[in-house]
Amino acid sequence: MRSESVRTKRKKRHWTKNDTELSILALPTTVWYILFCFLPMFGLVIAFKNYKITGGKSFIYNVIHSEWAGFKNFEFLIKSNDLYIILRNTILYNLTFIVLGMVLSVGMAIMISLLHNKRKSKVYQTLMFFPYFMSWVVVAYFLDAFLNQSNGLVNGMIRDAGNTPIQWYMKAGLWPFILIFMYLWKSTGYNMIIYLSSITGIDTTLYEAAVVDGANKRQQVWYITLPCLKNVIIMMFILNVGKIFYSDFGLFYQLSQGASGSIFNATATIDTYVFNALQSATPIGMTSAATFFQSVACCITILVANAIVKKIDEDSAII
Amino acid sequence: MGKNKEAENSASRLNMIAGKTNAFFNIIFTIVALMCIIPVVFIFIISISSEQSIKMNGYRFIPEAFSIDSYLFLFREGEMIVHALGISILVTVVGTVLGVALTTLMGYVLSRSDYKLKGFCTMIVFIPMIFNGGMISSYVVNTQFMHLKDSIWALILPLCVSSFNVIICKTFFKTNIPDSVIESAQIDGASQLTIFGKIAIPLSKPLIATIALFLTFGYWNDWFQSSLYITNTKLFSLQALLDHVQRNIQMMANNPTLGVTMQQYMNSMPKEGARMAMAIIIIVPIACTYPFFQKYFISGLTVGAVKG
Numbered sequence: 001m002r003s004e005s006v007r008t009k010r011k012k013r014h015w016t017k018n019d020t021e022l023s024i025l026a027l028p029t030t031v032w033y034i035l036f037c038f039l040p041m042f043g044l045v046i047a048f049k050n051y052k053i054t055g056g057k058s059f060i061y062n063v064i065h066s067e068w069a070g071f072k073n074f075e076f077l078i079k080s081n082d083l084y085i086i087l088r089n090t091i092l093y094n095l096t097f098i099v100l101g102m103v104l105s106v107g108m109a110i111m112i113s114l115l116h117n118k119r120k121s122k123v124y125q126t127l128m129f130f131p132y133f134m135s136w137v138v139v140a141y142f143l144d145a146f147l148n149q150s151n152g153l154v155n156g157m158i159r160d161a162g163n164t165p166i167q168w169y170m171k172a173g174l175w176p177f178i179l180i181f182m183y184l185w186k187s188t189g190y191n192m193i194i195y196l197s198s199i200t201g202i203d204t205t206l207y208e209a210a211v212v213d214g215a216n217k218r219q220q221v222w223y224i225t226l227p228c229l230k231n232v233i234i235m236m237f238i239l240n241v242g243k244i245f246y247s248d249f250g251l252f253y254q255l256s257q258g259a260s261g262s263i264f265n266a267t268a269t270i271d272t273y274v275f276n277a278l279q280s281a282t283p284i285g286m287t288s289a290a291t292f293f294q295s296v297a298c299c300i301t302i303l304v305a306n307a308i309v310k311k312i313d314e315d316s317a318i319i
Numbered sequence: 320m321g322k323n324k325e326a327e328n329s330a331s332r333l334n335m336i337a338g339k340t341n342a343f344f345n346i347i348f349t350i351v352a353l354m355c356i357i358p359v360v361f362i363f364i365i366s367i368s369s370e371q372s373i374k375m376n377g378y379r380f381i382p383e384a385f386s387i388d389s390y391l392f393l394f395r396e397g398e399m400i401v402h403a404l405g406i407s408i409l410v411t412v413v414g415t416v417l418g419v420a421l422t423t424l425m426g427y428v429l430s431r432s433d434y435k436l437k438g439f440c441t442m443i444v445f446i447p448m449i450f451n452g453g454m455i456s457s458y459v460v461n462t463q464f465m466h467l468k469d470s471i472w473a474l475i476l477p478l479c480v481s482s483f484n485v486i487i488c489k490t491f492f493k494t495n496i497p498d499s500v501i502e503s504a505q506i507d508g509a510s511q512l513t514i515f516g517k518i519a520i521p522l523s524k525p526l527i528a529t530i531a532l533f534l535t536f537g538y539w540n541d542w543f544q545s546s547l548y549i550t551n552t553k554l555f556s557l558q559a560l561l562d563h564v565q566r567n568i569q570m571m572a573n574n575p576t577l578g579v580t581m582q583q584y585m586n587s588m589p590k591e592g593a594r595m596a597m598a599i600i601i602i603v604p605i606a607c608t609y610p611f612f613q614k615y616f617i618s619g620l621t622v623g624a625v626k627g
Contacts, residue, residue: 019435021511022428026440029425032480033443039460040452046459062463108351111344114336120345126610127352130359133605135540137562141598142358144565145365151377151591153361189355193617211334220334242449249543257566274454278547284455291453299450 047073047292051285073289082273090269093176093252094244097183098237105188106229109195110221125196128189136250139186143178143255175256175266183251194236195229202228234309242302245294247271270294359602366390366596373591389592393600399552399560400597407556410474411538418479418534419527425480426488427515430496448482458547473548474556478537484530491526492519528615539605557601564594 049066077083108128115121131139146153147168155165168174202225210220247269256267270290277287336344361380365373366389368382376383393400429440452460457477467473496519504514520527545559555563609616 013435015435018433018505018511022431022434023436025424025511025515026428026436029421029480029485030440030443032421032476033447035460035465036457036477036480037447037451038443039464040457041450043452043456043460046456051459060464108348112348114341115344115348116335116341117345120348124348124352126613127355128348129613129616130606130609131355133536133540133609134602135542135558137542137558137565138540138598138601139358140565141561141595142362145358145361145378145595148378151373153378153380156377156379185354188351197617207334217334217336254562271454275547278455278458284459288453288455291455295451295453302449 044292044295046285047288049285069285073285076286077289085265086268086270086273090245090247093247096180098240100184101187101191104184105191106195106233108188109192109199110225113196113199125193129193131186132190136254140254169257170262172263172266175263179251179255182255195232198229198232199225238305238309241305242298244301245270245297362595362598366592366599368592370592389596392593393596403555403557403560406554407539410556411535414475414478414538415531415534419531421480422484422530423488425485427492427519429489430492444482444485468548469551469554471554474544477544478541488526491523496522532612532615561597
């Protein structure tokens with residue numbers, strides 16, 4: 001009965017002055033979305049074209065008048081040796097970041113919530129949050145100050161000890177550790193605060209009840225805090241998995257100074273590859289194939305991750 | 320005494336971790352917190368070390384001699400720095416204002432449940448969260464369709480709106496502005512624009528502060544748009560300039576065979592200390608403002624974590 005009346009009510013609704021006004025309010029942002037989000041989506045068609053720029057003609061003209069290339073661009077990409085490396089790096093780094101980042105920031109959030117002195121805890125939070133606000137350009141300067149070949153602090157100490165300095169920017173084997181460390185350094189404080197804010201939102205009566213039942217602190221963390229954090233953890237997990245084919249561009253590009261030369265194998269990801277290709281003479285269609293793959297793969301992973309989570313726990317899904 | 324009082328205040332005084340564990344955690348956090356802040360201190364020390372002591376010993380925490388030459392150098396020769404600072408400030412201010420306007424407008428419209436095109440607008444905001452055109456097609460569209468190459472708008476427009484912020488806005492408006500208030504305003508003859516400007520915005524100061532701060536830091540720290548779209552050095556922001564300097568130094572370090580012209584070029588580059596002084600100039604505004612705004616960020620994060 002009720003739903004029927006709602007439906008008839010909906011049917012009766014006509015376009016009103018109110019709707020016109022709201023449409024006008026929504027218009028600027030809608031235009032922004034069309035120009036900066038939806039047009040590039042259609043621009044993905046370049047991946048299937050032999051894109052050529054004709055001087056003086058508009059972008060749309062160029063797209064329409066470029067020949068279709070079928071899957072040629074993708075063939076090129078698959079045949080190049082780089083594809084395997086950049087794909088492997090992107091996925092493995094992201095998996096490491098997701099797992100280590102989550103363990104570290106959840107652990108730290110729980111630890112900081114247990115500290116006796118709340119003022120100290122505020123100070124720690126403030127200091128740990130700080131790296132999040134530095135750009136990767138600045139962080140690259142930090143790293144340079146420590147690892148610089150001739151002037152860096154670490155090499156200075158090595159020299160003082162009488163050993164030969166290490167050429168940090170040439171040693172591929174060291175870069176996974178450096179990149180993972182820097183990622184954690186920059187993001188842990190931020191993520192910790194996300195988890196901490198949901199820890200402080202947990203109903204304190206739960207803990208009181210646990211104390212009455214004789215649970216010690218460790219059991220409380222295990223049986224109350226962690227289960228209560230489950231939803232946030234899952235949400236963050238979906239968000240991160242959804243970005244698994246993207247890389248934190250600044251991290252890989254700035255810190256390794258463009259992923260050039262000898263450390264390419266350890267630091268190149270899809271994004272740095274595309275960016276470098278964009279700056280060089282690589283045909284635009286071919287790099288576009290890489291981003292096409294990236295967009296589609298990400299869309300699929302986020303939907304799949306969400307679907308899996310929905311199966312396990314309806315409320316945790318984000319879509 | 321102070322500690323006792325604090326302990327009494329907390330609801331479960333008996334239910335705390337043991338003193339030893341607390342001390343252990345404190346040590347861990349002290350170390351981590353120091354790790355987060357020491358690089359900044361280190362860079363600052365380098366920037367006030369004398370050029371000689373850098374040449375002799377490299378970067379050290381305790382240099383042989385201090386000097387403020389680097390800063391003097393930047394002030395004297397730093398026309399470009401001052402210009403870049405201007406660009407950074409301009410981009411940050413214009414971008415933040417525009418971004419807040421566009422974000423809150425869309426958020427407000429989405430929060431009105433009686434709007435006829437609400438489903439359509441939700442899709443417009445929601446789809447880009449899952450699927451996007453990627454770097455190349457954005458680049459092609461922005462340069463060839465919108466002609467943003469070497470334009471200051473290339474630094475501002477692409478970063479204006481994020482779906483995440485729009486959804487935070489929508490959730491906030493929905494939970495904080497009762498429908499009855501808006502209905503009564505409508506009965507009094509107010510248009511939606513008046514309601515938005517006179518009711519919704521004044522009631523949402525914490526929200527606007529949060530989004531404005533996110534945008535401000537985003538714009539201030541952005542170097543990527545510059546590296547894609549800007550080749551004219553007159554349009555370099557501070558971050559872009561810093562990036563440019565570092566990249567050139569690295570290039571020369573990697574190609575020692577480039578010869579005399581490169582050597583000359585290197586001599587014209589800022590000295591070691593001056594590079595670090597530039598980095599400090601970027602950090603200082605953030606370091607000064609962010610502790611005051613931290614609570615807004617945290618409340619913003621919490622709002623964002625709530626499912627809309």
